[in-house]
Amino acid sequence: MAVIAALGSTPAALAAKTATSTIPIVFASGGDPVQYGLVANLNRPGGNVTGLTDIANDLLAKLLGLMHELVPQAVRFGVLVNPSNPVSASIIAEAQQAASGISHPVEVLTATSNGDIDVAFAGLAQRRIDALVIAPDTLFTNRISQLATLATYHRVPASFWTREYPEVGGLMSYGANVTDRDRQAGIYVGRILKGEKPADLLVMRPTKLELIINLHTARTLGLTVPPSLLAIADQVIE
Secondary structure: OOOEEEEOOHHHHHHHHHHOOOOOEEEEEOOOOOOOOOOOOOOOOOOOEEEEEOOHHHOHHHHHHHHHHHOOOOOOEEEEEOOOOOOHHHHHHHHHHHHHHHOOOEEEEEOOOHHHHHHHHHOOOOOOOOEEEEOOOHHHHOOHHHHHHHHHHOOOOEEEOOOHHHHOOOOEEEEOOHHHHHHHHHHHHHHHHOOOOHHHOOOEOOOOOEEEEEHHHHHHOOOOOOHHHHHHOOEEEO
């Protein structure tokens, strides 16, 4: 028996589902699998698809709130989005809604390539962006080191949704542990190979979200991390 493992992005999972209705598919992504048509129901997926969602696309408002707490002097926030991602429309809508929650404007920045990322960061000062949130997207996940370096170079506080970002010098992340997510996806693949059906395996959601703060980067950017954030951080990188 074959199993397709579509890890890391909702578009990859959607492409796999479009390609076959018979081969079992295990996805691991950040989008809402019901909203985007991957499964009919989280508890009883039905069909040939199941997997895990790390709910990264639902955390944008939380990330903006954390950035607002970390950089209280910021008056203009930016969200970097890949508009070629089919879930970008919902991310942009959430960003606009989140603006009211922090009582500050949130500007959407776009990038669909490596060069676009450089251009977006180069224009931050001109657009007067005081703090930046990187939206979930495979393009950005594959360029974590570049994003961390650019944020420090342009001296803009930036946050991400996976711990890999602060581990390479980024300021902060909040979200599920992607390594654990992919490990659980591997377990699902094994269970299906042993005869279980995707339709009977519930779509798993993270049981824990982790806040990681790079204190060294905060100091480099001239930021003082408030005790309230340090108290709830799962890891503080010195």
